[in-house]
Each structure stands twice: as C-alpha cells, then as structure tokens.
Amino acid sequence: MKSKRRPYAEQRPQDLGGGVWSVPVPIPGNPLGYTLVYALESPRGPVLVDAGWNHPDAWEALSGGLAALGLDVTAVSGVVVTHFHPDHAGLAGQVRDVSGAWIAMHENDAALVRLMTAYAAGEHDRFQADMLRRAGADPAEAGRSMGERPTPPAAPDRELRDGDLVDLPGRKLRAVHTPGHTPGHICLHLEDADRLFTGDHVLPDITPHVGIYPFDRDDVDPLGDFLESLTRVGELGPLAALPAHEWIFPDVAARAAQIRHHHEEKLDRLLALLAERPDPPTIWEVAAMMTWNRPWDALSPVLRSMAAGEAAAHLRTLEARGRIRRLSGVDPVRFQALDS
Template sequence: MREESGAWIAMHEEDARLVKLMRGFGERAHRDFQSEMLRRAGAPALTLEDGARPEPPAQPDLELRDGDLIDLPGRTLRAIHTPGHTPGHVCLFLEDAARLFTGDHVLPDITPHIGIYPYDRDDIDPLDDFLTSLDKVAALGRTEALPAHERVFDDTAARAAEIRAHHEDKLIRLAAVLAEPLTIWEAAALMRWNRSWEDLSPMLRGMAAGEAAAHLRALETRGLIRRLPEVDPVRFVAVDS
C-alpha cells in the first residue's frame, strides 16, 4: 500500500522495535521459538507443527510516542499509547471531534486478543498493560469509537469499563481452578471462550493459550498464584495450595 499510494506508515516506537526484531528472525528461528513457547506451555506435540509464520509488518517511516500529534492538516489527531494487544498499540484521538480510532484496543462486541507478546520477556505484563490502558481511554470522556473491527459505536468509556470487568471476572474464575498445579495449556482448556475448547482449531487454541498465559502472569504479578520451581513444562498453582 505504501508503494502504491506514496503514503507513510507511523507506528509506536515499541511496535517498531518489535517489527525490527521480527524481520531479523528467519523462518526456521521463528518456528523454533514458537515451538519452544508452546512446548513450555504444555501443548501436545502435534500442535507444534501447526500454522505458518505470517509475513512480518513493514518497518514504519515514523515512530510515535504517547501524546504525539499526527501531521493531519486542519485536524488535531493525537497518538494515545495503549499497550495490551501489542506493546506499542496506539489509539488515535481526533480531539476536534471527540472521536477515537480505537484500533484493536476497544471493540463493540468482542474483546480484543490479549496474549503474551511475541518474543516474550518475563518482566512484561500485557494484561495489566491493557487494563491500565482501558482506564486511560476512559479518562478521555465520552467519545465516539471507530474500531479496527466490527462497527462504529458510541461511548468508548462505557465499553472500556465492560471489557475491564470481563477480564477481572476471567481472572477470578481462573484463580479458582488453580488449587492443583496446571500447565498453561491445561488452564486454557478450562477457561471460557466464544466456543468450546474442543471446537477451537489448532491456531485458535494457540491464541487461547497465549491469552491464558497473560492472565496467569497477571495473577502471578498480583501475588495470587505462583509457578512451581524447576518444572517443565511450566505449571502454576494458587499460593495457598
């Protein structure tokens, strides 16, 4: 699209850093990394061969930071850093019209995928990032949302509050099943999705496991669960078990 239109691509510096890393990985290295993550999550062996690497995104022409104004003549469009779906996800706030391009951060009917980031680091908590970012867009007041999926809708703040409550409920339910140690894969199979675990394709099960991992990390950060030491694949259990 850039080549055909002459347009420029802007991206938050955190996602630009991730894209550079992704583009530096070869196909074999990427698959080995993904396979190792799935193995440590407790996925069955056959799952490790499923799925192909998507083409990495284009490297951006412009790197953004939180609060930057976008060069849009006659309008006031501001970048709002909202990590969660990706470490550098941004919403774009059209301040002169109280409209928010919410991307994959706030959607009207479904909840965005919040999983462990590609090339994960243990010091990052994507779900906590996401919940904090929901509060951030809610603080903008009542805005019309223009999302990356589904439809335009009113009152971003109200929907952000609903999504936050959804994840808090999910955390409570997940903590309740961890009286016994579980792998990430086993935990994902016990969580609620938009269809039964048995009906999810291998790719969707992998995405569900990534989301389960993000919820487990949030519970671990809050001090409600712990990972068992020197266990492979990794297992988590409630702190009082």
C-alpha cells in the same frame, strides 16, 4: 441481544462528516470479515488510519472505496497504523508505493517489525515449537498448533510516542499509547471533534486477543497493561468511538469499563479454578480449563495456541498481583494458587 455486526457484502464506504470517511476493507478467510479504514481530510492529501490486509481484493476495496468518496489513493499523504497486525498494516506499504505517503506507528511496534524482518523462517519454527513444549502441549499437538510465519509489514518512516500529534495540518490527532493487544497499540484522539479511533483496543461487541509470547515470560504483563490502558481511555470521557472492526458506537468510556469488568471476572474464575486443582497445572492445561467461544475440543490447533497465549496472559496478571506463583525448576512451567 442480537449483534449489530453485518457481513462485508453489506458494508459501504461512508462519509462520517467533519472531514472523516470510512472504507470497509475485506480480510479474506477471517471471521472478522473486514477492517474499517478511516480517511481524514488534509490539505496535503488524506491521511489514513490503518490500511487493511495485503491482498488484491483488499487493495481493490480500499482504492475503489476511496474513489467512491471522491478521494484518490495516489493522493494519500500518510498512513498512521494503530498496530502492526496484518489486517491493519498490510496495505500500508502499497499505499506508500503509489502515493509517496509516510507510514507512522508506535515505536514499540516498529521495533517488533524490525525483529520480524530479521527473523528467519527456521528460527520462527524453533521458537514456536519450544514455546509450545514449555507450555505443556504434547509434541504431536505442538506440531499442529504452529502457525505460519507472518509476513512483516512495511517498515514505518515515522515512529510515534504517547502524546505525539500526527502530521495532520489543521487538525489535532493525538496518539494515545494503549498497549495490551500489541506492545505498541495506539488509539488516536481527534481532539477537535471528540472522536477516538480505537483500532482493536475497544470494540463494540468483542474483545481483542491479549496474549503473552513466549507463553512463559515473567518480565511483561500485557493483560495488566491492557487493563490500565482501558482505564486511561475511559478517562478521556464519553467520546464517539471509531473502531477498526464491527461498527461505530458512542461512549468509549462505558464500553472500556465493560471490557475491564469482563477480564476481572475472567481472572476471578481462573483463580477459583486454580484453587480447586489438587496439582499445579501447565499453561496448556489452564487453557483447556477456561471458557472460550467454543469448547476446547472444537478449537482448531492454531486457535488452541492462541487460547494458550491468552491463558498465559491471565496467569501472568494473577502472578503480578501476588495471587498465584509459578513453580521453580519445573519444565513445563506450572502455576499454583496462593492462600488469600
């Protein structure tokens, strides 16, 4: 099936009706191309859902796109961020600077922003190097796979919890906690219009990255959380989905079910691969065994690191379900299938 995805150059700001607008904001150098920022009408000034990447071209697109729709970025009253990633939260601080708007995000992601702000560059490098070593990457590859320390987004003024209503007078915009892609990811249910702003949680053609960091943590289960969140979103019914990437689509429940099925099949394939292995593999070896959108040898070092994070999340879910175990006292960590 041919993808409906269009390049950023073909995107335009749109009036979606019912006091909702969308503005495509470019992500320089990223294959996703752009973030769809949404504006919602409010008597105090528009409220934005996400803000886009912190880059001059992105700022020009956001402010100019709002102007093309008859909206003024200096009149924005609030920015509610679906999650802390830079293509969503990056420009929130600049919007606040020019408008005095509040910034809101879920309390779990707000805690991560505080942690990132306090984390020195040297600590970040040591953290990554040790994480990659414990996953089984050889030292040379570990050095190449270390990504740059991300710049923390602006700290929020308001923290949301599941079920909270966003400050949007005259409308009902409710936060739905959907952890997985990040611990504090939220979807936003516009209850008076049967619309769901899905952020990265439910996208029409691709699935979001769900990783675990550090790779060998055994006290969290982000993929398990993600699958539960998909079930919860599905229970909201066939709402119109307004995602942060790609395109708007109907029936978020149907797409959520497809994504759950995709991951369950991936878990089944991984369990079969582990059962066939004569020796328990490392996380890095598991990542190399799995199927990605390109062959393992064609992945860049940084993409291999992301793949390892996703492999680790799938391993952790299988472990939480009692289908595999991690060997004790082994460094790097290794996993073994259990008899069913």
